Amino acid sequence: MVYLIKIFLIFLLAISLNSCNLTSEKSQNQTLAIIVNQADPLSVKIGHYYRQKHHIPKRLLIEVKFAPHRSVLSPQEFQKIQAQVQSRTPANIQSYALTWARPYRVGCMSITSAFALGFDATYCAKGCTPTKPNPYFHSHSSQPYTDFGIRTTMAIAATNFEQAKQLIDRGVASDATYPQGTAYLMDTTDKARNVRAALYxxxxxxxxxxxPIKVIKANSLTNQSDVLFYFTGLANIPNLETNRFVSGAIGDHLTSFGGQLTDSRQMSSLRWLEAGATGSYGTVVEPCNFPQKFPHPGLVMYYYLHGDTLINAYWKSVAWVGQGLFIGEPLARPFGRSSL
Known part of the structure; x- marks a missing residue:
């Protein structure tokens, strides 16, 4: 409860700071590097398509090579890959886009957090304990590397090229469209996973x-055609496919293993993207139900509506980020440079 009060006060502070500058001096396609795994043909294809659609310079496509189709990398193997990536990353790069669904984890960390923060066991937890905080949480900066020394990372995750293409196309199509849609905040019967409802x-x-924001006491949303945000807490989400997501939409479910993209015993966060969302999030190891380890719906909505890219808005909303995996179209920016 102390956390909920504190995080609400932070949220109020964010709302009051409408004059903050979220605009980077460099265009987004010059400050994001794409990482592809040459041993994974799907990763290579996704990377080249993403570069083409966003007109990202070829020098910002970074190639590495490691055995694909595994869920987990060891910290030792990852550190070798990361060293290669860092040696090829220009100093002005603020973010990375990964182009695979597997591996999704490095030791006890998500792979997106490991690339952003470096592998560091203090960002993990054994059991129900806090972790080292996310330095980019609730920041008004659009330059995470320049200002905090981290490169926010998101995986353009898909199990086939058509799904990846549709995801990328949705993100590109959403840019500066200022879409009309509704935020659905679901108050579910799952007491353990419904902890974010206290914020709604x-x-x-x-x-x-x-x-428009609708707080709905139900376990699922059905047959809605204007979904811009969808936040809930359940292990599996019924009727997800019956809804229509606006281009650029964000949706996630608070549960233990949503970030285990290809082999979870719960609903994979990939299901959100396959249903039409443009971004989602899930944890890759047991986080317990700390709200700090999941997106704060108010903060991700606020920063996204303010004109942040999807990758930065999402990263700013998670206080303890080490166990969480960000997936989607990183450069989606439906609300332009500033819309508040």
Whole structure:
């Protein structure tokens, strides 16, 4: 409860700082590098398509090579790969886009957090304990590497090229469209996974003038055609495929293993992207139900609506990020440079 009060005060502070500058001096396609695994033909194909669609310079496509089709990399193997990536990364690069669904984990960390923060066991947890905090949490900066020494990372995750292509195309199509849609905040019957519901009414009060927000006491959303945000807490989400997501939409479910993309006993976060969302999130090892280890819906909505890219808005919303995996189209930016 102390955490919920503290995080709400942080959220109110964010709302009050409408004058903050979120605009980077360099265009986004010059400050993101794409990492492809040459041993994985799908990764290579996704990387080249993404570079083409965003007109990213060829020098910002970084090739590495390691055995694909594994869920987990050891910290030792990862550190060798990361050293290669870092040696080829220009100093101005602020973010990375990975182009695979597997591996999704490095030791006890998610692979997106490992690339962003370096492998560091203090970002992990044994049992239900806190972890080292995310230095980019609730930041007004659009230059995470320049200002904090981390390169925010997101995986353009898919199990086939058509799914990846559709995801990328949705993100590109959404840019600066200022889409009309609704935020659905689900208050479920799953007491352990429903901990974010305590934030919902305050989020509605503070952001309700910016977009329609519906707090719904139900375990699923069905047959809605305007889904812009969808946040819930369940191990498996019924009826997800019956809804239509607006291009650029974000959706995630608070559960233990949503970030185990290809072999989870719960619903994989990939299901959100396959249903039409443009970004999602899940944890790769048991996080317990700390809200700090999952996106704060109010903060991700606020920064996204303010004009941040999907990758930066999502990263700013998770206080303890080491166990969490970000997936989607990193450069999606439906609300332009500033919309508040």
């Amino acid at each position: 009414n305050n989020i509605k009060e503070n952001l309700g003038k910016r977009l």
